[in-house]
Amino acid sequence: MINKLIDKIKKTNAPIVVGLDPMLNYIPEQVQKKAFDAYGETLEGAAEAIWQFNKAIVDATYDLIPAVKPQIAMYEQFGIPGLEAFKKTVDYCHEKDLVVIGDVKRGDIGSTSAAYAVGHLGRVQVGSKSYVPFDEDFATVNPYLGSDGVNPFIKVCKEEKKGLFILVKTSNPSSGEFQDQLIDGRPLYELVGQQVAKWGEEHMGDSYSYIGAVVGATYPEMGKILRRIMPKTFILVPGYGAQGGKGADLAHFFNEDGLGAIINSSRGIIAAYKQEAYQQFGAENFADASRQAVMDMQKDIAGALA
Amino acid sequence: MINKLIDKIKKTNAPIVVGLDPMLNYIPEQVQKKAFDAYGETLEGAAEAIWQFNKAIVDATYDLIPAVKPQIAMYEQFGIPGLEAFKKTVDYCHEKDLVVIGDVKRGDIGSTSAAYAVGHLGRVQVGSKSYVPFDEDFATVNPYLGSDGVNPFIKVCKEEKKGLFILVKTSNPSSGEFQDQLIDGRPLYELVGQQVAKWGEEHMGDSYSYIGAVVGATYPEMGKILRRIMPKTFILVPGYGAQGGKGADLAHFFNEDGLGAIINSSRGIIAAYKQEAYQQFGAENFADASRQAVMDMQKDIAGALA
Numbered sequence: 001m002i003n004k005l006i007d008k009i010k011k012t013n014a015p016i017v018v019g020l021d022p023m024l025n026y027i028p029e030q031v032q033k034k035a036f037d038a039y040g041e042t043l044e045g046a047a048e049a050i051w052q053f054n055k056a057i058v059d060a061t062y063d064l065i066p067a068v069k070p071q072i073a074m075y076e077q078f079g080i081p082g083l084e085a086f087k088k089t090v091d092y093c094h095e096k097d098l099v100v101i102g103d104v105k106r107g108d109i110g111s112t113s114a115a116y117a118v119g120h121l122g123r124v125q126v127g128s129k130s131y132v133p134f135d136e137d138f139a140t141v142n143p144y145l146g147s148d149g150v151n152p153f154i155k156v157c158k159e160e161k162k163g164l165f166i167l168v169k170t171s172n173p174s175s176g177e178f179q180d181q182l183i184d185g186r187p188l189y190e191l192v193g194q195q196v197a198k199w200g201e202e203h204m205g206d207s208y209s210y211i212g213a214v215v216g217a218t219y220p221e222m223g224k225i226l227r228r229i230m231p232k233t234f235i236l237v238p239g240y241g242a243q244g245g246k247g248a249d250l251a252h253f254f255n256e257d258g259l260g261a262i263i264n265s266s267r268g269i270i271a272a273y274k275q276e277a278y279q280q281f282g283a284e285n286f287a288d289a290s291r292q293a294v295m296d297m298q299k300d301i302a303g304a305l306a
Numbered sequence: 307m308i309n310k311l312i313d314k315i316k317k318t319n320a321p322i323v324v325g326l327d328p329m330l331n332y333i334p335e336q337v338q339k340k341a342f343d344a345y346g347e348t349l350e351g352a353a354e355a356i357w358q359f360n361k362a363i364v365d366a367t368y369d370l371i372p373a374v375k376p377q378i379a380m381y382e383q384f385g386i387p388g389l390e391a392f393k394k395t396v397d398y399c400h401e402k403d404l405v406v407i408g409d410v411k412r413g414d415i416g417s418t419s420a421a422y423a424v425g426h427l428g429r430v431q432v433g434s435k436s437y438v439p440f441d442e443d444f445a446t447v448n449p450y451l452g453s454d455g456v457n458p459f460i461k462v463c464k465e466e467k468k469g470l471f472i473l474v475k476t477s478n479p480s481s482g483e484f485q486d487q488l489i490d491g492r493p494l495y496e497l498v499g500q501q502v503a504k505w506g507e508e509h510m511g512d513s514y515s516y517i518g519a520v521v522g523a524t525y526p527e528m529g530k531i532l533r534r535i536m537p538k539t540f541i542l543v544p545g546y547g548a549q550g551g552k553g554a555d556l557a558h559f560f561n562e563d564g565l566g567a568i569i570n571s572s573r574g575i576i577a578a579y580k581q582e583a584y585q586q587f588g589a590e591n592f593a594d595a596s597r598q599a600v601m602d603m604q605k606d607i608a609g610a611l612a
Contacts, residue, residue, distance in 0.1 A: 080439075176452065181494065
């Protein structure tokens with residue numbers, strides 16, 4: 001799957017992933033109204049609004065981008081109907097041949113991580129039959145529990161040709177509280193990065209490992225160091241745009257080959273129509289605004305890499 | 307909710323939580339067969355088997371215990387039908403007046419943690435209405451992202467009178483890889499423990515905080531130190547029984563008042579009928595075997611605390 005992701009990045013010339021993290025207040029009135037008219041102001045109504053919103057944005061952008069990253073929390077908050085919308089979104093993105101990064105940040109003791117791995121990336125056995133429950137292509141994983149919490153994910157990735165992005169340095173303001181603590185003079189995130197690189201070396205695609213890392217755009221200097229520590233690791237970079245990361249900061253996350261990173265933008269793309277820069281589209285043409293925002297982001301990053 | 311948990315522990319004299327982590331191979335043939343006859347060897351069939359298995363165990367043990375801890379991964383691996391069985395289990399345990407600890411180990415950047423918090427512990431707004439999606443009483447939380455990943459959970463707990471157990475030192479063999487790394491001469495888990503205690507001080511029930519910690523039974527010496535660092539923190543202790551933790555090791559996790567910890571057993575109770583010690587019950591009386599295992603565990607812990 002890492003090879004497919006890289007192929008698609010090259011074809012689109014866009015190391016971009018669109019974060020499908022639909023808060024209800026991102027969704028234009030008319031989409032919400034239609035969903036609520038059909039299902040009421042219920043969890044089902046919210047799920048329908050999310051799904052129609054996602055579908056419109058995917059339809060408007062799928063030819064420009066290699067991948068999407070639905071954040072499962074935004075669906076899970078609406079209970080079972082929300083998770084049905086998550087699954088529907090994953091399946092629809094596959095129809096459009098997009099790579100799907102499930103932003104699930106799971107991680108637990110071995111047997112439990114194995115269950116998550118099977119549920120999100122693999123197939124689960126029921127008697128003599130097997131099923132593919134959520135079917136993402138990549139999943140994000142939390143490393144706090146160490147190797148035996150990560151290995152079951154790696155095992156499933158190997159079997160199913162899928163991949164991971166393991167949290168190394170996250171984009172949020174307080175990520176340093178634990179991640180920046182010095183161990184023998186070096187921050188914890190470097191230690192985690194080293195371990196990710198090690199896991200990755202044994203699990204290589206053609207040019208990059210399918211065991212990737214998450215490093216926030218909001219910490220470009222740390223990204224520079226981590227890029228060196230993890231030369232064969234693909235880096236998923238959240239925090240561009242709304243969280244404060246800028247195009248110029250992003251060059252650090254890439255290798256000389258122009259590859260090695262994929263930049264996520266969520267709000268900046270899916271709620272573009274709410275920004276001054278795109279207000280000429282209006283709420284009714286929200287998906288066109290998202291398309292324009294993808295094109296602008298592509299240009300910004302291409303400029304930073306030039 | 308921490309006050310209710312403590313009341314129930316006192317009433318049952320059992321600082322015990324039963325881990326409802328049903329792997330399919332724990333579930334007796336006859337329960338699986340009945341479910342598959344009704345729904346086929348499908349995700350729905352697996353979910354029905356899990357639900358019937360859980361219900362029988364809850365019916366056989368609810369009067370002896372204060373709480374249950376369903377591990378959501380074991381449900382999530384069966385996709386949407388699995389998560390429906392999770393929700394059904396949570397609701398049924400509430401009918402039986404059990405405290406429900408959702409072992410979800412979520413944790414993300416602020417806005418995303420807020421969505422998880424709402425989904426698992428709070429209520430979500432849809433237009434003019436609000437809903438309670440999963441409705442656990444406590445949730446486990448991963449601290450790797452620092453305060454701004456944890457605060458949204460605390461906020462919802464305060465509003466809804468719910469609680470958290472934050473991962474400090476996990477029970478698995480490789481938990482030391484990152485958690486034991488020394489920072490200024492002290493391991494990371496102590497730093498996390500200190501922070502949990504600090505979060506807890508500002509969020510107190512009558513005698514203990516509703517912001518608790520997870521510390522594995524498999525690391526009793528570390529439990530001893532963490533007990534001192536977090537005097538007002540309730541500790542959820544996994545790893546008893548099948549993972550290797552013993553009754554005698556557990557005394558360290560309690561305070562002088564005989565409170566301050568709750569010990570989880572999953573496999574050791576729900577799959578008790580598979581152990582030699584309980585084989586006289588037979589697979590058809592699996593729930594009675596679980597009841598006996600709870601009584602034996604209660605005695606083991608009471609003995610260790612005496």
